[in-house]
Amino acid sequence: MKILVVEDDFASRQFLSKFLSQYGTVDITVDGLEALDAYLLAVNDNSPYDFICLDIMMPKVDGVKVLKAIRDYETSKGLTPDKRVKVVMTTALQETSLVKQSFEIGCEAYAAKPIDTEKFIEVMQKLGLINT
Numbered sequence: 001m002k003i004l005v006v007e008d009d010f011a012s013r014q015f016l017s018k019f020l021s022q023y024g025t026v027d028i029t030v031d032g033l034e035a036l037d038a039y040l041l042a043v044n045d046n047s048p049y050d051f052i053c054l055d056i057m058m059p060k061v062d063g064v065k066v067l068k069a070i071r072d073y074e075t076s077k078g079l080t081p082d083k084r085v086k087v088v089m090t091t092a093l094q095e096t097s098l099v100k101q102s103f104e105i106g107c108e109a110y111a112a113k114p115i116d117t118e119k120f121i122e123v124m125q126k127l128g129l130i131n132t
Helices: 010-020 032-044 063-076 096-105 117-126
Strands: 002-006 025-029 051-055 086-091 109-112
Touching (some): 002 010, 010 025, 010 051
16 A cells, blocks of 8 residues: 655654554655645545545645645546545644535544544545545
8 A cells, every 4th residue: 555644744754654654655745735746646646545644734835735636637538436546634723614614625534633543444445445
């Protein structure tokens, strides 16, 4: 599985990278602009990401805007929902309006920080990213 971790906080980035590396290859970006660049580069190289762990609050471009750009791109390419990258939004904030907006745009799940690894594994299983 090819995974992209988009996280501006160093400790969270390191934790997610180490945790997710047992499930596949992990790339890391530190802001929304880098995330969009990495996403498009992977698509153009015919090796798209299977899973993106996307922080909501980031500098330059926030996670909600990144998610919207990714979903708009997928729609423009005619990708059906089953062919789209799976996106889990993460945040330390209890910003319900941003979480609601993320679901409306098309994220598959939401994880509050600090990440509960057992719940995160359950979400990845439900999304079909890993086997039980």
